[in-house]
Amino acid sequence: MHERELMKIALEARKNAYAPYSGFKVGAALLARNGKIYTGCNAEISTYSNTICAERSAVFKAVSEGERTFEAIAITAGTDDYIYPCGICRQVFAEFCDNDFKIICTNAQHKYEVYTLGELLPKAFKLKNYNDLL
Numbered sequence: 001m002h003e004r005e006l007m008k009i010a011l012e013a014r015k016n017a018y019a020p021y022s023g024f025k026v027g028a029a030l031l032a033r034n035g036k037i038y039t040g041c042n043a044e045i046s047t048y049s050n051t052i053c054a055e056r057s058a059v060f061k062a063v064s065e066g067e068r069t070f071e072a073i074a075i076t077a078g079t080d081d082y083i084y085p086c087g088i089c090r091q092v093f094a095e096f097c098d099n100d101f102k103i104i105c106t107n108a109q110h111k112y113e114v115y116t117l118g119e120l121l122p123k124a125f126k127l128k129n130y131n132d133l134l
Ligand code: THU
Pocket: 019, 022, 024, 025, 026, 041, 042, 043, 044, 051, 052, 053, 054, 055, 075, 083, 084, 085, 086, 089
């Protein structure tokens, strides 16, 4: 699947964003290794801290359906600047994805930059760190 296609799906998912507090709507499209796509959008709650980002909503949706391995994610926010995943979402990616997982960061002009997870979260703390103790 081409990066541009994944971006278009993320743009569609963004329409479902529920952001009455920030007004900042985000969409995501997550490509699993088996070719399936899971979408996500941010959803805000009146007690702000319970808000979930578009990226995590896509990952947890996929995990809840039995998916464990992922290839790429596209993120859209309709902003002139490229949208980059927050720190919490990067850590969630690190739980399920390898360092070569592709993160497609888009802007309002439908341009995009592609990074690997290894670039955006180097030296992540992972399950392996626990296993090394045993
Ligand atoms: N948000 C995302 O969904 N993804 C990001 O990468 C950055 C931030 C959401 C969380 C909140 O609903 C709104 O954007 C403003 O921070």
